[in-house]
Amino acid sequence: MSQCIATYRIYDDQADFRKKATSIAVGMTVGSWTELPQAKREAMQKHLGEVVDIQVNEGWEPGSRYADVSIAYPDINFSRDIPALLVTVFGKISMDGRIKLTALDLSPDFLSAFPGPKFGIDGIRDILGVHDRPLLMSIFKSVIGLNADELRAQFIRQALGGVDLIKDDEILFENDLTPIEQRVRMCIQAAADIEQQTGKKLLYAANLTGRTSKLREQALRAIDAGANALLFNVLSYGYDVLHELSSDPDITVPIAAHPALAGAIYPSPYYGIAAPVLLGQLMRIAGADLVLFPSPYGSVTMPREENLAIRDELHSAKLRVKRSMPVPSAGIHPGLVPRIIRDFGNDVVVNAGGGIHGHPMGTEAGGKAFVQAIEATMKSVPLAHYAEEHEELKAALDIWGGEV
Amino acid sequence: MSQCIATYRIYDDQADFRKKATSIAVGMTVGSWTELPQAKREAMQKHLGEVVDIQVNEGWEPGSRYADVSIAYPDINFSRDIPALLVTVFGKISMDGRIKLTALDLSPDFLSAFPGPKFGIDGIRDILGVHDRPLLMSIFKSVIGLNADELRAQFIRQALGGVDLIKDDEILFENDLTPIEQRVRMCIQAAADIEQQTGKKLLYAANLTGRTSKLREQALRAIDAGANALLFNVLSYGYDVLHELSSDPDITVPIAAHPALAGAIYPSPYYGIAAPVLLGQLMRIAGADLVLFPSPYGSVTMPREENLAIRDELHSAKLRVKRSMPVPSAGIHPGLVPRIIRDFGNDVVVNAGGGIHGHPMGTEAGGKAFVQAIEATMKSVPLAHYAEEHEELKAALDIWGGEV
Structure with a gap:
């Protein structure tokens, strides 16, 4: 039975x-x-x-x-x-x-009813052409109220820093200043321009919002406009909506699951659903290619063992579907990169908001500092040593602290 | 602003x-x-x-x-x-x-984007033709694995007891034995037969389940088959799905919101969303005509003040949408009827499962005992007194205890 x-x-x-x-x-x-x-x-x-x-x-x-x-x-x-x-x-x-x-x-x-992530870790790596290191994601910051030009300028600063993915703020809903199709068209064009210079691919996860029955249509419009990834506030809609979107053959881009509202459900020892189920297993079977969750490193925190249990659910070979990329988020700065890689291995997204935009030399330098920290860690060079010849990393370690 | x-x-x-x-x-x-x-x-x-x-x-x-x-x-x-x-x-x-x-x-x-319940308290009362007392609902019991004949027989026993509403078990999903259209057709026919004898209207809330994008279609098929109410596990799908269903002009029957999963969100003092928001305000603006929640009386309990705060959200004139029927559930027996009416007023559904099916004289008598308890309370007659001439009520008070 x-x-x-x-x-x-x-x-x-x-x-x-x-x-x-x-x-x-x-x-x-x-x-x-x-x-x-x-x-x-x-x-x-x-x-x-x-x-x-x-x-x-x-x-x-x-x-x-x-x-x-x-x-x-x-x-x-x-x-x-x-x-x-x-x-x-x-x-x-x-x-x-x-x-x-x-x-x-x-x-x-x-x-058997759950095809799982359409891309998963390997699929995302194939799109980006990056197979040998953690990926780097940056998050739009303070985007509410920005007009299209301001948003575009912020996108370009992030892209020039060398990140692999850029994600919308999860609180950016459909709005008159930067509706999703315009936002996607503009950002994807900017990404293409920058790829011409750098040879580097970039995924932009546009926030999919609005009424449930219109999400598919909105996703298709975004994809038509060039979107190559989507961000989705899964828990505000229910897993089944993600399951339907991710298994829809016409939705041909990776989906990043945002954990908004998860704190209403996982933190109590006495009630709710444990984080590895809520943000690990169920997100993966519902088809999330990337899953964000609170890192154990920052101000919005989750205990390290819970983080690792989420990682295990996302990575485990036990589920016969593609693996999802863990994206531990909040409080990430370059000094944490060696620790993130120790905790998660290479199959992780280093995801930063303030740790990129708050860099003393600016957003672009903020991205570069992370790129350098990842390079150093992959070469097993101590960050402090690598920073001697990389000023962006040096500036980051100076203000946020070094390798932990 | x-x-x-x-x-x-x-x-x-x-x-x-x-x-x-x-x-x-x-x-x-x-x-x-x-x-x-x-x-x-x-x-x-x-x-x-x-x-x-x-x-x-x-x-x-x-x-x-x-x-x-x-x-x-x-x-x-x-x-x-x-x-x-x-x-x-x-x-x-x-x-x-x-x-x-x-x-x-x-x-x-x-x-302004929320039309609210399509029927609400007054609309449900109009359908049933009952304006001067609390309504009485009974819940199917142990229905998993029942075939159509067994389900129909249980429906009839409940209906003959004189209840106003019968609801599916929330864990009854689409299944080969009793698929929703067959279930609805059968139960609504039985209700019509009984109405011929008794003159009493009956609402049967069929459980709406399955994939999100198919719910509307499934609801319409159930309505075509005669469904005059629907039950919906709102939190497993998200409020927006209820909002879309309830504001759909083709969905022409009241919707009862089940609180399944709510215990993952409201009980902690430190985390989550308070019950009056989760099961009161948001259910009402999303358009639930009836809202079930754990009563303060039984084994699955919620503190009385939280129950009353939910009631206030469902009844309040502050929201400019129709009022929703509160349905405090679990642990309800006839001896509690005066207390339920004291706590909630007349605009409440007295909802029982075990308190009806577990009646020593059977399910039909279980319904009658509640009908008698409601009659007595509306006449301000003490239950013990009324029970002297009503054997079903007497038997119920004997095993579950009297007026509290």
Whole structure:
């Protein structure tokens, strides 16, 4: 019997966890069991959830207890989409006390409906022609209220710094000053001009926004205008919308998933959905080619072990779909590059906003400092040493601190 | 300048809350301010967020502090849809420490894009012809694995009990045994047969599931098959999907919003979105005619004050759209009816699953016991007194307890 297994961390100082687990397994599937007549049980057996594992632990506080409980849900009970999965495994019980969804082990049958990222790590590398180092992304800064010329000028400063990807600010919605088609046309033209000089490819992820039923059409218009990547605030629309966009044959560009709103769901130890599921596994199966999440290095932080668990979900060979690029974000400066590569390996995007725009010599120099930091790290040269002959890197290390 | 105001509860023992508030107001709008030249400031002023209020409080634990901070976001910055609103007011900052979104004060301009519930309380009452008492809803129980005949039989037992609405189980997805069109046709026919006997109208809320882009089509097919209401797991799809469905002129039936997954978002004091926003205001503006949420009475509980705050959002005349029916759910038995009416007034749905199906005399008697409890309460007759001449009510009070 094909099943998807959900694991929960349940905090309860009094509970009989075995009883609780059974009540979830029965309650979220066939509803009742002990009162069923024998004949009916046989027909219902294939729909019945099953308690797979219970690990009871002592909590931090004296006398407190929690249990990691795994329940198997027969695939026959729900359709092959993320809304059905989440409603089945965490619909009603999300409201039943201190319970957090910490892991999902999805069956091949369920996963068969999920083609996954269309490009993934290798596809993005192929587009960019970069295979041997982490990628570098910069984020538009303070774009609300900018007109087209100002936006274009900022794009060019970022591109000249040598970044591989530039992404829209996730709070830039459709607006009169820089509507998506105009923005895309302008930025892609600027990228082409700069490629003429530098020989360097560039992906620009334009923010896909608006009404749900119009997103596909808007994406196609952006692609017609030349867009070669899209940014998408997945959690404000639901995973299924990403799943539909990413598996649409006409949407022929990589999609970067932004984690906006994720902080409403993952940080509590007692409630919500753990970050590796929310921003790792579900984003990947829904088809995100790149996934942004709060880095462990900056001001908006997530613990390092959670970051690495997200990385594992995005990189793991266990899922038979393309791997997604992890993009740990916020608080990134060049001095962190060796550490990012130690934590994530080469298959990571070094993503900076303030760490590029805030460079004392300007945005272009900010990009160059990161390029230099990546070069140095790939050559195993200490940043401080490399900085002796690279003034942009030197200036960055001087203000933000050196290798950590 | 038209603005939407978001209020946050921010826990931080050390923070300079004024500084923090300003950093949100600037960071989530124009991005930077102090470094802008004067000329640019003038152009950007209309995009700049504004700190409206800061109330610092002592927390429960000694030395702990929290602040209620209100920030006004200019409407010009975002489009007229809930994804854009949420990404603007709680996208990135949801991940910035202990911060919970506790209230939204939305501008008339923003709200102009939200027609709200198509039916609302009065519309549902008009359909049912019931204006002078709370409505009664029952929930299908243990429906996974049931075949069409079994489902129909359960529907009839519920209908004969005298309920006004019957809703699908939210975990009943498209399945071979009881696909939505067949289910609807069968149940609506049964409802019509029973109406012939009893003269009583009945709404059956069929669960709308599947892929996002097919929901409209599926809803229309269900309506063609006779569906007179729909159930929808809003949070697994996003509010915008509900907004689009509810404002679609071809979707001509009330929509009941199920709170599945809400427990991942509202219960923590430190993170997430407060229940009155999540399950009250946003459900109503997105167009839910009925909104289910965990009652304060049962095993899956929410504090009473949160329930009443949801009720206020659903009933409030402040929003210029139709009012939504509150449906406090879980743990409801006939003895609670007077208390539900005290808490919610008449404009509430008394909604029971186990409290109907678990009646010692059966499902039909379970419905009757509730009908009797509502009659008694409307006549200001104590339940125990009314039960003397109503055996179904008496049996219910005997096993679940009397008036509370």
